[in-house]
Amino acid sequence: MTERIEDAIKRYGSRIDDLLREVIPPGQSDCLSEPIWHHLSTGGKRIRPALCLITCEALGGNPEHALPFAVAVEILHNMFLLHDDIEDGDTMRRDQPTVWVKFGLANGINAGDYLLARAYSCVLKCPVSAEKQLKLLDVFTSTCEKTIQGQALDINARGRENFTTDDYMRLVELKTGGYLAFGMVGGAVVAGAAEGVIEKLWSFGKTMGPAFQIRDDMIDLTAGKGRGGAIGSDIKEGKPSFLYAHTCRVATEAQRQRLRRIMLKPREKTTDADVRWVLKLYEKHGALAAAQARADSLVAQAFKTIDELPLQDAGPSRPAKQVFRDIATFMARRTT
Amino acid sequence: MTERIEDAIKRYGSRIDDLLREVIPPGQSDCLSEPIWHHLSTGGKRIRPALCLITCEALGGNPEHALPFAVAVEILHNMFLLHDDIEDGDTMRRDQPTVWVKFGLANGINAGDYLLARAYSCVLKCPVSAEKQLKLLDVFTSTCEKTIQGQALDINARGRENFTTDDYMRLVELKTGGYLAFGMVGGAVVAGAAEGVIEKLWSFGKTMGPAFQIRDDMIDLTAGKGRGGAIGSDIKEGKPSFLYAHTCRVATEAQRQRLRRIMLKPREKTTDADVRWVLKLYEKHGALAAAQARADSLVAQAFKTIDELPLQDAGPSRPAKQVFRDIATFMARRTT
Numbered sequence: 001m002t003e004r005i006e007d008a009i010k011r012y013g014s015r016i017d018d019l020l021r022e023v024i025p026p027g028q029s030d031c032l033s034e035p036i037w038h039h040l041s042t043g044g045k046r047i048r049p050a051l052c053l054i055t056c057e058a059l060g061g062n063p064e065h066a067l068p069f070a071v072a073v074e075i076l077h078n079m080f081l082l083h084d085d086i087e088d089g090d091t092m093r094r095d096q097p098t099v100w101v102k103f104g105l106a107n108g109i110n111a112g113d114y115l116l117a118r119a120y121s122c123v124l125k126c127p128v129s130a131e132k133q134l135k136l137l138d139v140f141t142s143t144c145e146k147t148i149q150g151q152a153l154d155i156n157a158r159g160r161e162n163f164t165t166d167d168y169m170r171l172v173e174l175k176t177g178g179y180l181a182f183g184m185v186g187g188a189v190v191a192g193a194a195e196g197v198i199e200k201l202w203s204f205g206k207t208m209g210p211a212f213q214i215r216d217d218m219i220d221l222t223a224g225k226g227r228g229g230a231i232g233s234d235i236k237e238g239k240p241s242f243l244y245a246h247t248c249r250v251a252t253e254a255q256r257q258r259l260r261r262i263m264l265k266p267r268e269k270t271t272d273a274d275v276r277w278v279l280k281l282y283e284k285h286g287a288l289a290a291a292q293a294r295a296d297s298l299v300a301q302a303f304k305t306i307d308e309l310p311l312q313d314a315g316p317s318r319p320a321k322q323v324f325r326d327i328a329t330f331m332a333r334r335t336t
Numbered sequence: 337m338t339e340r341i342e343d344a345i346k347r348y349g350s351r352i353d354d355l356l357r358e359v360i361p362p363g364q365s366d367c368l369s370e371p372i373w374h375h376l377s378t379g380g381k382r383i384r385p386a387l388c389l390i391t392c393e394a395l396g397g398n399p400e401h402a403l404p405f406a407v408a409v410e411i412l413h414n415m416f417l418l419h420d421d422i423e424d425g426d427t428m429r430r431d432q433p434t435v436w437v438k439f440g441l442a443n444g445i446n447a448g449d450y451l452l453a454r455a456y457s458c459v460l461k462c463p464v465s466a467e468k469q470l471k472l473l474d475v476f477t478s479t480c481e482k483t484i485q486g487q488a489l490d491i492n493a494r495g496r497e498n499f500t501t502d503d504y505m506r507l508v509e510l511k512t513g514g515y516l517a518f519g520m521v522g523g524a525v526v527a528g529a530a531e532g533v534i535e536k537l538w539s540f541g542k543t544m545g546p547a548f549q550i551r552d553d554m555i556d557l558t559a560g561k562g563r564g565g566a567i568g569s570d571i572k573e574g575k576p577s578f579l580y581a582h583t584c585r586v587a588t589e590a591q592r593q594r595l596r597r598i599m600l601k602p603r604e605k606t607t608d609a610d611v612r613w614v615l616k617l618y619e620k621h622g623a624l625a626a627a628q629a630r631a632d633s634l635v636a637q638a639f640k641t642i643d644e645l646p647l648q649d650a651g652p653s654r655p656a657k658q659v660f661r662d663i664a665t666f667m668a669r670r671t672t
Contacts (some may be wrong), residue, residue, distance in 0.1 A: 002355045031488040083449060087442035106423035109445055110484060113419060116452055117480035124474055130466035137473060138460055144453035148446060152367040155442045 005054070005323075005330045012053045012063070012070070013046040019071045023122055024115075035103040035111045039082060042094040047334075049074040051327060052183035055201070058323035059311075061191025065127050069136055069190065072122035073183040076140070079115035080147065082108060087155060088237060089267065116144075126192055135189045143182040150175025157240035159264035165294075168245040172213040173206055180212065181205025184327075196310040203305045204324075208331050211298035214291050217241035221279060221288065232275035238263040242294065243287040250285045299332045341390070341413025341420035341659075341666045346448065348389045348399070355407045359458055360451075369646035371439040374562065375418060378430040383670075385410040387663060388519035391537070394659035395647075397527025405472055405526065405598050409519040412476070415451035416483065418444060423491060424573060434478070437662040451482075464526055471525045479518040486511025494575035495600035497554045501630075504581040508549040509542055516548065522664075532646040539641045540660075544667050547634035550627050553577035557615060557624065574599040579623040586621045635668045 026037045047069035053063040085098040100108030153171040220234040262274045362373045385406035389399040416437045421434040432560030489507040556570040
């Protein structure tokens with residue numbers, strides 16, 4: 001009897017929600033609970049924290065001991081969303097006004113800062129040895145740093161000249177690579193996994209994270225990103241996508257300059273005709289196909305990394321490696 | 337031969353600066369180093385981190401072992417300044433444009449986030465036992481949380497009706513109480529100080545921090561806050577000061593309403609006549625004298641706490657308690 005990953009995520013998700021409500025009680029009059037729960041109530045699938053617990057269990061650890069770390073993972077995720085919404089000037093998220101729009105810029109920034117401190121508080125509550133706690137704190141902190149370094153490159157790459165696919169890969173590896181894996185790594189630390197296992201989990205993130213991001217870039221050109229189904233919002237925001245990086249390299253000088261001018265326009269000044277022109281340029285230069293090929297190759301690498309996991313069967317209910325294959329399949333499907 | 341506190345601060349200050357440059361190397365092209373060093377280069381006296389090292393030494397510890405924590409204290413301080421400047425809409429700091437003005441809002445927020453992660457990285461580098469490291473992380477995290485909770489109250493108290501001096505005290509105790517003491521507490525943890533000593537250091541902060549803040553409120557009405565010597569910038573910002581809280585309680589209903597209207601005006605719409613009217617109202621109701629009395633009483637409590645420190649003479653060069661009396665005297669003088 002093996003449980004589907006989707007079911008395990010759902011099962012663990014409600015445990016995470018319970019602890020989340022303990023760590024940041026809703027309905028407090030502290031000017032933090034309200035903006036934070038306005039954001040948390042808009043949803044979220046708790047995938048990253050659930051993968052932390054699933055990993056811990058698969059490696060023979062007690063997922064209860066990893067639970068505070070899993071909640072820290074979820075809190076950090078939401079902290080980044082809060083601050084990113086401000087940095088990107090996004091006014092809506094999941095059909096609700098974003099926190100800074102509803103509660104003001106100052107409360108938006110401050111609520112994000114509070115989430116980060118609360119996340120550390122959670123990590124410090126893991127009932128594991130001092131050595132494991134310090135390892136968890138190290139995993140958490142280095143991931144924070146890398147993600148923020150990636151965000152710094154992202155912010156400043158908007159409409160950048162000579163933005164190459166190498167630049168793009170460096171950016172997304174920093175911004176998404178650690179971030180995708182660190183919940184799983186935390187679960188592995190709690191389970192007392194060997195260094196070799198932990199290294200492979202990091203490698204998994206370094207390929208699957210960017211694959212995820214590239215496919216996210218592609219979705220923007222096909223189905224839109226769920227903000228009312230509009231296509232091309234990355235173009236309006238001037239976001240340095242894989243498609244932009246690819247096209248920068250192969251376009252003519254005149255095309256590149258016009259592309260760049262459009263990317264640099266403030267969102268509200270970018271016309272639908274601008275977006276259509278960019279989409280056509282991307283198409284002409286095979287940007288979507290190139291993106292697809294790169295994402296496929298990264299996913300293949302991610303699966304190879306899973307195959308290389310130096311694992312004995314440690315899981316209580318089924319072979320550990322199969323769990324990780326299932327996770328990889330689940331993540332790969334999500335990014336399609 | 338006893339060293340003056342001012343000299344010890346200067347001596348330790350340069351050690352802190354050295355490590356700061358290691359932790360966040362200047363001149364990197366990572367879109368973080370530049371905005372951060374734009375801010376760090378505007379100065380700062382490194383008082384909080386120096387007090388961490390002085391405390392560690394006075395309690396018989398090795399200040400070298402506390403150095404990474406001291407740097408974390410300094411980094412956190414600057415992280416708060418970066419984000420506060422955005423939250424308050426301050427465009428200038430020490431005669432330089434603030435980071436968000438020079439590098440944009442997104443870079444300002446992100447650079448602050450990075451500083452917080454780097455600060456944790458520093459704490460994790462303290463060469464002390466795992467137990468002490470976890471204690472340091474706990475001290476650091478709980479201080480972060482309290483300071484941000486205080487900031488949340490501060491942001492939302494602007495122009496609030498029925499803002500009492502009790503509300504004010506709760507706000508500044510959260511915002512400044514832990515923050516003033518946590519460097520010293522960290523130094524004490526590294527030195528292996530007894531729980532009783534650590535408790536008294538926290539108590540010291542809880543009285544000296546608010547005293548400092550009240551006097552900061554008073555300075556705004558007399559000498560100005562160094563932003564070109566302008567008086568009354570707290571009034572223009574609508575900042576919930578002790579003077580505002582005191583006057584709210586004793587003013588007539590009509591005065592209170594006019595006062596509140598002025599506090600709620602956007603900064604650029606507050607006229608000089610508005611500021612003069614508020615100053616006169618504060619004077620009429622003895623706000624400055626009340627503030628002075630409260631600050632004096634808090635400072636007296638802080639000195640009493642120092643006297644109660646359960647200390648043997650542990651310092652290598654002079655009686656430890658005298659060091660803390662000197663620190664208290666130094667802090668009290670700074671706040672005058």
